[in-house]
Amino acid sequence: MHVFKTIRGQIITLSALALLAGTAMAADAPAAKTAAKAGEASSPTTVVARVNGVDIIKAELERAKKVILSRNQMGQATMNDEMSKKVEEAALNQIIAKELLYQDGKKLEIKDLDKRVQEKVAENKARFKSPADYEKALKEMDMTEKEVETFTKEDMVIGNLIETKIVATTKVTDDEAKKFYNDNKDKFRQAESARASHILVGADQKASPEEKKKAKEKAEALLKQLKGGADFAELAKKESSCPSSAQGGDLGFFGKGQMVPEFEKAAFALKPGEVSDVVETQFGYHIIKLAEKKDAETVPFEEAKERIVQFLTQQKVQKGISDRVEELRKKGKVEILAK
Known part of the structure; x- marks a missing residue:
């Protein structure tokens, strides 16, 4: 070891x-x-x-x-x-x-x-x-x-x-591992988390007003396609400028404080399966789809045991x-x- x-x-x-x-x-x-x-x-x-x-x-x-x-x-x-x-x-x-x-x-x-x-x-x-x-x-x-x-x-x-x-x-x-777990329960508290996918039409803070306008219009057009029945993952693969496009826009699970505020607020406001409106952040324009949410919880000892022992x-x-x-x-x- x-x-x-x-x-x-x-x-x-x-x-x-x-x-x-x-x-x-x-x-x-x-x-x-x-x-x-x-x-x-x-x-x-x-x-x-x-x-x-x-x-x-x-x-x-x-x-x-x-x-x-x-x-x-x-x-x-x-x-x-x-x-x-x-x-x-x-x-x-x-x-x-x-x-x-x-x-x-x-x-x-x-x-x-x-x-x-x-x-x-x-x-x-x-x-x-x-x-x-x-x-x-x-x-x-x-x-x-x-x-x-x-x-x-x-x-x-x-x-x-x-x-x-x-x-x-x-x-x-x-017994040592269990004692550490019981003495440090606060360290094993897992905050509310969400798993979401997104499509990003990039337009950073240095982009001109005209470039931002075009990016927003493109994002709105993509949202319209989604509302018309387009597959989210396939559209993300083709149109998203985020590296997550390779996974169909999947960002995996993230907790509060891990994403920029505008993105986080929109994502956590969704219900599983829902798609957001166009959300503007410092990176551009996002369309977010929530896959699932996990409530805040204390990680069970058996899940934490390996890390504690290490x-x-x-x-x-x-x-x-x-x-x-x-x-x-x-x-x-x-x-x-x-x-």
Whole structure:
């Protein structure tokens, strides 16, 4: 069961780091608070930490900071000193955690590891449109192809450790799932919803008055055809400018707040089988046919159970990783060094 997955740029998966990004350890670890102030000049090869004798250099720290900033859509220029320090602390703790997990994971055998690493690297490289795009991505992350291979190997080793020692032993009982459901009934409240189809004659807000007039006249002509007995789905396939035309205009189920107000008001005012008049929205002119409505209800436990189990499993796995890192850190020797 894969309950963790994230991508570092488009180059490499770093699952463990993704789960550890939100742990308290990143904010509270005493060692992290002894790190040198952000912004001080140092060489990319300067050792910033040492984990059981393995050096972590400044370049790795800067790369991890880039990942955090990218993942949170933050720019270096928008950060103050306090924010920058927090990002640096989180990045350093993530690297330390990754190294601890990697060292632990190396104790487990992985068949054909080197071959699998090469296959994964090739797979990730193939996601790029061209070799030039791949090289550009490497440059942006300050990485070499050799480093990509190293990170891929580390990730496979860490992933195997998590799957084997944590995920495989993580269970969520029916009682736990039921308790979560009973304690969070409000989260399983499903609002009133409707299933409808529509025919759209497009005319956006930039359209001229004349273009809007023509679009409305076309929509009214289509409505007239429908009133004369034309098949709604067939007409939608031929005339609607919405991508839903391929499904005969079917939009599936939607709740209140998911559609623009004018469309929503018209759709929910219909009875199943009824067709609306021409409805104007920012997208143009719609003709709506209501298929069915569902009243507001609480989703039954059996329907919600699978999602609950998945959610609780993720929580347990994340805690399992955090606990294992804490244990490894206590048993090992982690040094935070000045930059």
